Amino acid sequence: MMTLKTARQVLRAYRPSGEDDEERDVRAALKVAGRHPVLEAEFQNQLAFDRAIAAKLEANPVAPETAADLAEAAQRLEARRRRRLSFRDPAMLAVGLAFLFLIGVVGWVFVGQGSSFAGMQEVAEMVEQGGRVGPDRFTELETPAGTLADWFVMQNFDGFAVPPGFEAAPVVGVRQFKFEEIPVAVAAVARPRAMFYVFEAQPLGLTIPADRWRFGAYGPKGRNAFAVRQLGPMAFVVALRDGDEAELKTYLARWPDAPR
Amino acid sequence: MSDRDPWEQSLLRFARILVGEEAPARQLTLEVLEAATTRPPAHADAGEIGKFLYRELRRRALERRPATPATPATPATPATPVNGSVDLAPDAAAAVHPLETDRIEAAFRDLPEPGRSALALLLLDGLDADTIARVLGLNDADLAAALHGARVALHAALVPVAPEVQP
Structure with a gap:
């Protein structure tokens, strides 16, 4: 229970506007005053005096031009405070960090999973489809890969090309097929066993920066690797018949002039 | 505020x-x-x-501004001591009603600190006791004493020019 002394102390700091009425210590002090007529009279006297003083002082108006200048300065302060809060507010910080984390995760997934690039899944299916046929479906043709453009033109396939460094690759057979109505030129390379595929990049939505390889996997459990790069409007694919991405990178490094 | x-x-x-x-x-x-x-x-x-x-x-x-007196003014009307303090004179508000605002402001300005600031923040700005105590660097007891002293002193300063207040 609140003592008389504490109640008096609390009530002496009571705001005459009544804004303190819901405060727990003020309610307790008012209860004490209700039981002590002297304190009650003292408090009512104080309240009347405070209200009279406040009413007199508030009657002195603020000049309109002063009020306008003060309002402008107050708005500048409030605007500055809000800008500071936008960076200091823990909620905003949490949102910012979460956003950065999301960007990081998306970037990691995007970069780390090559096959998630547009068209890579289709390339994997195309390579798998192309690799299922036997040697009897190939036309025997032993020639360096760099000489095949004319042969394919004769077969109504325009645009066959290999990247610099791959011209000397020893081709042993060639064929054409269609993947989702897209003409594909195929060259089988003897050592080591690999396939070169050339087709238009745009229908599969492939867009690969110049001189960059993009790697993917195909076959049972994604055991075999392929690599794609873009040569103008055409896509060039190297697919190992039996080898993972590490082996494919070793294979690519064997071509002395091939860009890395 | x-x-x-x-x-x-x-x-x-x-x-x-x-x-x-x-x-x-x-x-x-x-x-x-x-x-x-x-x-x-x-x-x-x-x-x-x-x-x-x-x-x-x-x-x-x-x-x-030159410092105001550090000691509270003596009330013009002898007050009844309550628990060692001096009471605000009975019906103190009656002394205020007929006065001009300028007169009250002038009396307010002459109050000793920190009571002057405490009472101004309470009555004019409507700050709560905790906020006033923090602004002025006072504890609860000192704030209550400063407020009470300022009221008593303000009333004492106003009474001599309040014609209808009876002694």
Whole structure:
């Protein structure tokens, strides 16, 4: 229970506007005053005096031009405070960090999973489809890969090309097929066993920066690797018949002039 | 801050009590608002800025104005002691009603600190006791004593010119 002394102390700091009425210590002090007529009279006297003083002082108006200048300065302060809060507010910080984390995760997934690039899944299916046929479906043709453009033109396939460094690759057979109505030129390379595929990049939505390889996997459990790069409007694919991405990178490094 | 006026006008009213005249009070209020905008306190939530504004305004005002007497004025009317303190005279409000605002402001300005600031923040700005205590650096007991002393002194200063107040 609140003592008389504490109640008096609390009530002496009571705001005459009544804004303190819901405060727990003020309610307790008012209860004490209700039981002590002297304190009650003292408090009512104080309240009347405070209200009279406040009413007199508030009657002195603020000049309109002063009020306008003060309002402008107050708005500048409030605007500055809000800008500071936008960076200091823990909620905003949490949102910012979460956003950065999301960007990081998306970037990691995007970069780390090559096959998630547009068209890579289709390339994997195309390579798998192309690799299922036997040697009897190939036309025997032993020639360096760099000489095949004319042969394919004769077969109504325009645009066959290999990247610099791959011209000397020893081709042993060639064929054409269609993947989702897209003409594909195929060259089988003897050592080591690999396939070169050339087709238009745009229908599969492939867009690969110049001189960059993009790697993917195909076959049972994604055991075999392929690599794609873009040569103008055409896509060039190297697919190992039996080898993972590490082996494919070793294979690519064997071509002395091939860009890395 | 008070909901009777925009808060910046409450700040001006506090400045009026501290420095007296309108022009310097206006200048001081604008200076303090500018200071809070350019060099805001570390924890810039509304409550902290409010305390900063009042503290800074009072600090600057006291620097520019001769210090008021440190001891409370003696009430003109002998009061009944209650628990060792001096009571506010009975029906004290009656002394206030017929007076002009200028007269009350002048009496208010002559009150000793920190009672003058405490009472101004309570009555004019509507600050709660905790906030006033923090602005003025007082504990609860000292704040209550300062407020009571300021009331008694203010009433004592007003009574001699209040013709209808009976001795």
